[in-house]
Amino acid sequence: MPKPTKGPRLGGGPAHERLLLANLAAALFTHKSITTTETKAKRLRPYAERLVTFAKRGDLHARRRVASVIGDKSVVHELFAEIAPLVAEREGGYTRITKIGNRKGDNAPMAVIELVLEPVNPKPKSAKKSAAAAPAAEAPVEEAPVEETTEAPADDTAADAGAESPEEGAAAEAAAEDAAEAPAEDDKK
Numbered sequence: 001m002p003k004p005t006k007g008p009r010l011g012g013g014p015a016h017e018r019l020l021l022a023n024l025a026a027a028l029f030t031h032k033s034i035t036t037t038e039t040k041a042k043r044l045r046p047y048a049e050r051l052v053t054f055a056k057r058g059d060l061h062a063r064r065r066v067a068s069v070i071g072d073k074s075v076v077h078e079l080f081a082e083i084a085p086l087v088a089e090r091e092g093g094y095t096r097i098t099k100i101g102n103r104k105g106d107n108a109p110m111a112v113i114e115l116v117l118e119p120v121n122p123k124p125k126s127a128k129k130s131a132a133a134a135p136a137a138e139a140p141v142e143e144a145p146v147e148e149t150t151e152a153p154a155d156d157t158a159a160d161a162g163a164e165s166p167e168e169g170a171a172a173e174a175a176a177e178d179a180a181e182a183p184a185e186d187d188k189k
Helices: 014-031 038-057 058-067 073-086 127-148 156-163 170-188
Strands: 035-038 097-101 109-115
Touching: 014 035, 014 038, 014 109, 014 127, 035 038, 038 073, 038 097, 038 109, 058 073, 097 170
Parallel strands: none
Antiparallel strands: 035 109, 097 109
């Protein structure tokens, strides 16, 4: 026998709570932001995020599972066609809850729950690795002018680079970079 959830449910029985959460989720997907009590918002968050995860999958089975929860086909279509592509790069955290104070009538704590549809800004995995990579990238640049001052080419590509005139602009700079890399590769051998 399944064990019932402990504590009070939203509005009474489990069937009422299930329908209440389904209606709140449909309103959230339609309006992108709704104002409700903190308790309802906290109960809605995992429910709505699970539906968005189904929508990101995008297959027929996922669409039917979401449609079994939300009866309105237009809301299901909006979730799959508009919301899912906007959060495709996001790995979770599709909703945001912001507390807005207490309700005037009964002093209930209120909150705004909204969909997070902004694009994800990828952060560097660690600052230490990027800081260590920067000096390593600067070291070959400092060595390159020293090797360019020597007039003897190391191989054929360096000889071709030396034959070009400095008036050719960007082509001459690219050839000079190739000439600088060639002697560095010979030194490694």
